[in-house]
Amino acid sequence: MTEYDAKKIGDLHRHLHSHMPSDPALRVKALESLAVEKGLVAQETIDTWVEMYAEKVGPKRGAKIVAQSWTDPAFRQRLLDDAGQAIKEFGYEGHATEHLKAVENTADTHNLVVCTLCSCYPFAVLGMSPIWYRSAAYRARAVKEPRAVLEEFGVTLGNDIKVRVWDSTAELRYLVIPERPAGTEGWDAERLAALVTRNAMIGTERDLQVT
Amino acid sequence: MHAPEDPLKPPSDHFAEPWQATILAMATALIREGHFTLTDWATALGNALARAETDGRPDTDETYFLAALDALEQLSERAGLTNAQRAERKADWEDAYLKTPHGQPVVLGQPEQGVG
Known part of the structure; x- marks a missing residue:
């Protein structure tokens, strides 16, 4: 029975x-x-409003976290071990960041984040997600053909660079730590944070521009 | 908690969840399209916030946006979106989420998996 x-x-x-x-x-x-x-x-009217706020509120919190990880190796380790816990040092914890995982780009690895099912996203650190992140095309193609998707974002990866695609869930969301650009030696975290873009923290941008 | 000076601005510089942003975006769009006025919105939101306060809800952004959602639902009735329609559509979305396997986008009208 x-x-x-x-x-x-x-x-x-x-x-x-x-x-x-x-x-x-x-x-x-x-x-x-x-x-x-x-x-x-119109859907566009709603999306445009949200996008405007996305830029205004934007990913500044994530950029600060990344810059800190570049200048403070002990923080970087804590971030990689348990990002949800580490970002509490900034007071950034929120509903969507309890289970946050930080993944680092290296010379031979590139990370790309998607949510294939809906649009799970670490809002507390990156603000609103961009419209393309929520599009069916991105959600479907990022897993199947990440290199082609990256090409469309202007990121060309050699075959010697491995691509890791992270599929977000309601329980686990991802933050990409891009590589620190060359020529920024001696910069403080605040100056470095200005270089970090939203797309770099999603993985659709790789080489940050030094301005 | 009290009625905000600008009822179409978020209470803080950050949204905890995307639905919170969508509420203010929809309110802005519906006002622009003439379905209700800014004064209607301010009144409905103010009343909903007052009710939340009376009910002893915590003074948080979450409470603010739940009140804003109540206000938006109430005003959208005027534009022809009835309570019954909203309940039915909400059930449709729940159904779509339940039927969509991981790895596929959630859309309305998803066919039953494994049938056919």
């Missing part, structure tokens, strides 16, 4: 579908999709 344990089944169900957005997120999705469908508002 099989005994059914409703709680166990419920827990398993929730675990398997951990991408299920929160109740308010679903209420907003319902409103947004209905309003767009009925022609009350």
Whole structure:
């Protein structure tokens, strides 16, 4: 005889579908999709507003974290060991960063982050996600053909550079630590932070420009 | 918690979750399209925030945005989005999330997996 344990089944169900957005997120999705469908508002209008705030609020927090990791080896180690814990030193913890993993680019490795299912993203450190990150095309292609996607972002990788693609989940989100650009020796963390771009921390940019 | 000076600005310089940004984006767009006025929005949001305060909710951004969502739902009724429509659409989204295997984008009207 099989005994059914409703709680166990419920827990398993929730675990398997951990991408299920929160109740308010679903209420907003319902409103947004209905309003767009009925022609009350244009999707572009909503996206443009969000993008504007994405730039305004933007990824400054992530940039500070990356710059600190370049200048403070002990912090870098803590960041790589447990990013969710390490960023508490900046007071940046939030709902979406409890389980944050930092992955480092090296001379022979490049990291690229995607959320194939929806658009999980470390909002607390990178601000709003860019529109392309949420697009079906990026979500589908980043895993299947990461090098081609990177080419479209202007990143050409030699065959000697390995590409790692990280598929975000509701439980685990990723922050790419780009390589520190040459010619920045002696710079302090604040000056370095200005060089770090949002795309570099997602992995769609590799070589940061020294300005 | 009190009614903000500019009801279309986020309460802090940071959104904890994207749905919070979408609420303010939608309110802005619906006002621009003439479905309700800025005054309507300020009043509805102010009332929702007052209710949250009366209910003893914590004075946090989360409380703010939940109140903003209540206000947006209430005002969107005027634009023809009824409670029943919203409930049905929300259930559709839940269904789509449940039926979509990892590795595929979530879209509405997802067919049942493994059938056919």
